[in-house]
Amino acid sequence: MLRTVTVAFVLAMASASHAQDGGRLAAAASAMGAANLNTIEYTGSGQVFGFGQAYEPGERWPRFVQRSYTAAVNYQTPGMRLTQVRAQGEHPPRGGAAQPVAGEQRTILVVSDKYAWQEGGPQAAPNPGAVQDRLRQMWVTPHGVIKAALANAGRVDGSTITFSIAGRAIKASLNEQNLVDKVSFLSSSEVVGDYPIEITYADYADFGGVKFPRRIVQTEDGHPTLDITISAVRPNTAVALDVPANVQNAPPPGPLTVAVEKLADGVWYLSTPNARSWLVEFNDHVVLVEGMTGEARSLAINAEIAKLSNKPLRYVVNTHAHYDHAGGLRTYVAQGTTIVTHELNKPFYEKAWARPRTIAPDLLSKSPKPALFETVGDKKVLTDGTQTLELYHMKGTSHNVANMIVFMPRHGLVYWGDGYNPPAGDPRDTARTPEQSIDLYRVIAANNLDVKTIAPAHGAGPKPFDNLKKHIGLIP
Ligand SMILES: [Zn+2]
Numbered sequence: 417m418l419r420t421v422t423v424a425f426v427l428a429m430a431s432a433s434h435a436q437d438g439g440r441l442a443a444a445a446s447a448m449g450a451a452n453l454n455t456i457e458y459t460g461s462g463q464v465f466g467f468g469q470a471y472e473p474g475e476r477w478p479r480f481v482q483r484s485y486t487a488a489v490n491y492q493t494p495g496m497r498l499t500q501v502r503a504q505g506e507h508p509p510r511g512g513a514a515q516p517v518a519g520e521q522r523t524i525l526v527v528s529d530k531y532a533w534q535e536g537g538p539q540a541a542p543n544p545g546a547v548q549d550r551l552r553q554m555w556v557t558p559h560g561v562i563k564a565a566l567a568n569a570g571r572v573d574g575s576t577i578t579f580s581i582a583g584r585a586i587k588a589s590l591n592e593q594n595l596v597d598k599v600s601f602l603s604s605s606e607v608v609g610d611y612p613i614e615i616t617y618a619d620y621a622d623f624g625g626v627k628f629p630r631r632i633v634q635t636e637d638g639h640p641t642l643d644i645t646i647s648a649v650r651p652n653t654a655v656a657l658d659v660p661a662n663v664q665n666a667p668p669p670g671p672l673t674v675a676v677e678k679l680a681d682g683v684w685y686l687s688t689p690n691a692r693s694w695l696v697e698f699n700d701h702v703v704l705v706e707g708m709t710g711e712a713r714s715l716a717i718n719a720e721i722a723k724l725s726n727k728p729l730r731y732v733v734n735t736h737a738h739y740d741h742a743g744g745l746r747t748y749v750a751q752g753t754t755i756v757t758h759e760l761n762k763p764f765y766e767k768a769w770a771r772p773r774t775i776a777p778d779l780l781s782k783s784p785k786p787a788l789f790e791t792v793g794d795k796k797v798l799t800d801g802t803q804t805l806e807l808y809h810m811k812g813t814s815h816n817v818a819n820m821i822v823f824m825p826r827h828g829l830v831y832w833g834d835g836y837n838p839p840a841g842d843p844r845d846t847a848r849t850p851e852q853s854i855d856l857y858r859v860i861a862a863n864n865l866d867v868k869t870i871a872p873a874h875g876a877g878p879k880p881f882d883n884l885k886k887h888i889g890l891i892p
Contacts, residue, residue: 440572440590441565447594449626450562455655457488458628462644464502466513467636468605468739472817473764476639478511480504483520485644488655489554491563495528495657496554497535509814509851512738512834516849527551528657531664542666548582549603555581556599558617558629561588584775595620595627602775603636606710606743609773609781611637623649672712674720679878680827682803685871686720688713691740692873694822694831695721698800701730705805705822705831706873707744707755711778714747729753731790731798733807735833736816737761741873749787750779756798758809758818759791792820808863813855821859828868828881832856836884837875843883850888857888 445451461484465477483501490496501522509516524535527550534541555564561577564570565588570579577588584601591597600614613636617629628649634642677685682697691713694705702725707714721729732748734757735741745755746769757765765787773781790796798805804826810819815835822831835852839845845853860867871878885891 440575440594441562441570441577444577444590444594444596445562445566447627448559448562448596449651450559453559453626453651454492455488455490455652456557456559456626456628457486457650457653457655458646459484459486459648460632460644460646461485463505463640463642464500464644465639465641466511466515467641468607469512470639470738470816471511471814473737473761474767477636477641478509478513478515479506480513480515480517482642482644485642487557488653489557489560490655490657491554491560493528493655493657494551494554495526495655496550496557497524497526497655497657498550498553499524504849512815514848516851518847518849521847525550526657527554528659531659533660533663540660540663542663544666544669552581552584552586552601556586556588556601556615558596559626561586561596561599593620595629604773604775605637605739606746606778607737607739608637608768609771610775611771624651626651672716674716676720676724677877679829679869679871680824683824683827683829684724685878686717687877688716690874692871692875692877693717694871695724696803696805696824697725697727698798698803700727700800702727703731703733703798703805704729704748704753705733706735706741706833707732707748708741708873710743711747714744717744718747731756733757733798733805733820733822734761735822735831735873736819737764738816738833741833746778746780750783750785752785752788754788754790756790756792756796756807758820759793760818762789762791765789806865808859808865810855810859813852813859815852815855821856823863823865823867825866828866830860830865830867830870830872830881832870832872834873836870836887837872838870838877838879838883840876843879843886845887853884853888857884857890 462482464480464482467477469478481503483503486499488497501520503520504517526533532543532546532550554560565577565579568579570577575590586601588596589598596617598616602610603613615634619630620627621630630646632644675687679685684695686693691708696703731754792807794809796807806823807820835856867881869878
């Protein structure tokens with residue numbers, strides 16, 4: 417109750433102190449029905465897309481069917497529960513984002529004041545790192561924009577409103593009816609740096625005295641990430657966002673720790689949550705396979721490499737340009753390590769790494785330098801006579817046009833970025849259909865590789881090659 421009073425007081429003060437340019441803002445609040453709106457729930461369906469997971473570097477994001485999209489917002493908490501159900505969109509699959517999806521996949525993401533978590537599992541999964549992004553997502557909803565502009569000294573210039581939330585500038589525009597029709601702001605990616613997010617709100621209708629758009633389209637870095645038609649809006653419905661005890665009591669995230677597992681002599685599997693790399697030791701240097709996620713991980717991996725070997729890191733192999741696989745590369749560019757990737761990726765990376773990175777500066781943006789590349793066509797072998805890494809372009813596969821697998825002939829080990837990420841339980845991995853695993857099998861067979869173990873970038877760790885054969889139905 418106390419919190420409600422405080423928010424109302426701040427809102428009143430903010431609108432009073434900006435009365436001179438707040439006329440249009442007040443008109444928008446009135447037109448939208450924002451003043452007495454404390455909660456709202458809206459549901460729609462349409463399409464959703466996998467940001468950073470394009471089939472071809474720089475092209476549109478892969479498309480999925482959004483069976484349902486339900487946002488339950490409580491502006492007073494403040495917080496939001498976003499429930500999304502997606503299904504496979506493209507046949508055959510084209511691109512990443514954990515496709516092909518078999519059946520339906522539900523995700524429930526929640527933010528409530530200082531806490532963020534995911535629901536749907538046996539217990540809520542805390543995700544403190546997501547609080548700011550999810551709160552921002554809530555404040556850029558149609559009515560959230562008006563409320564946030566009022567509470568954060570929003571400036572009005574013609575039909576444009578600008579304000580900032582936690583240091584991030586947000587720009588919104590009003591249509592002739594004073595309804596919010598567009599919101600834009602910058603976000604940050606570990607691959608492309610600053611990039612624009614734009615949301616358009618169109619086709620407004622009245623829902624119990626509150627105006628709400630029936631069409632919402634969001635683009636990220638120029639390509640759609642969400643395109644939905646709204647079917648139901650419930651203003652001032654009960655939206656409970658109670659923080660589960662295990663989320664409240666979760667310890668603050670500590671430094672990223674790297675788990676080390678020896679795969680063979682001079683070969684280690686370096687794992688952080690859902691991201692695994694190989695470290696391979698040669699006579700006078702070491703090679704890292706996959707610079708995943710982002711700079712925090714690359715620095716933690718660097719520290720681990722220093723414990724395992726005193727040889728310099730000369731190469732980082734990159735299997736493909738999906739952002740979860742490429743986000744850690746900039747750190748290696750900054751430290752002068754050569755990036756080994758398919759030749760099709762080089763122009764994309766050169767362009768991406770030269771873009772501004774002001775929102776979340778990293779080593780490379782603070783000290784820019786050109787990347788050193790060794791590119792791969794159909795095949796490349798890194799060898800010093802003792803240790804050998806073979807890189808094969810996976811031609812004609814659906815996951816990514818410039819995808820590579822890494823193979824160590826001496827140990828029968830194969831690393832692949834994606835597609836078949838061996839699950840802990842049933843090797844048939846029934847949550848996904850096997851198209852992309854068949855691609856992997858086809859490349860292995862076409863090159864006569866004697867694979868014994870798959871130790872890929874995601875999943876539950878090294879598994880026998882037979883697990884892949886079970887998944888694609890080659891053996892029972
Ligand atoms: Zn991928």
